[in-house]
Amino acid sequence: MARLSGPFIPAIEDTAARRLRVVGAADAAMARPTITVLHVGDTPEDTFLIGRLVGALPSFSATFIAAGTREAALSALSRQPCDVVLCEFWMAGRTTMALIDEIKAVADVPVILISALDNDDIELIGRRAGTDGLLTKSDLAVAPLDRVFSTLLQRRPAPRHDAASMLRALMANLYAAGLALRPERDGEPAADRKAGRAALVRSIADLEAASRFGASVQRFDAIPFFVDAVKKQNLRAEARGAVNFLAPSLPLPIETSPTLYADLVEGFLAEAGDAAAAGGVATVSLRAASGRLVATVRPLGGETIAGDGEARAAAAERRLLIEGLARACGGTLAFSADDGHVLAVPLRLSHPI
Incomplete structure (x- = not known):
């Protein structure tokens, strides 16, 4: 069971005496904004410690509400407006992506995803699912929470309809x-x-x-995206393994949305990073054939899918997501333990795949 990690939060005997005092130009005390924070999670220890962190925020006077189930979370949102929701990624043996969708449907509120995992899957899934931020449990402390809340709540944009x-x-x-x-x-x-x-x-x-x-289709060189993604996966490996990639010497122009393409490449190479982080070696190759960009990943050694249930669920959602991203870019994606994972994307959107 996941446990909240981070610096120990000492008991605050005299809250008024230890509270940060914010002053204006005339040295007059400024009232801290009052906010309501909803935490959605089913681990009582995590809920207790997160409540302590929220109660110690220097920039806000926060009311903390805890919900241990889907029904309790939706009920809390229907009874009382909340300013921000902290939602665990893993609850009751499954991910909370469906619950986040329900939260977004009933309340115009920023949702911050919280996870014990610190990997690319969580970041990618959270971003594509519409969450407003990600905090790993190892980073949870008063200062990061205060900073994230200040950024999100200082100037919330009007709802967009693009x-x-x-x-x-x-x-x-x-x-x-x-x-x-x-x-x-x-x-x-x-x-x-x-x-x-x-x-x-x-x-x-x-x-x-x-x-x-609305995603600004452009024509750009496809290779630097793979170079950057390989570098990121090798940093994850921390010298335990490696992701090998020989970048083509000539540019490879592609016509698509850079936003979708960047997420597609990052997600596609994540399993190569998984293998490298577990001490294996993965080889990435890139070529142009019949008007298509064809990328192949062949992992050798290392456990590409972790045994933890939360990590397996995140990896499964990642595969589903990048399959959809590949189709959105007009391409195809195939996973094979024998022949490697193969991504094929047309170099031009008008080119039939």
């Missing part, structure tokens, strides 16, 4: 279906599960593709 914001809401709604990660049902044919997953991937792709109208 294609990108609509996409985020619709993307999050797909997680509510739970088709990809639901437990196997007795007697359910494997073909039905495969068809359900394919339908969900197509839905993600359709929604992502729709965002291209």
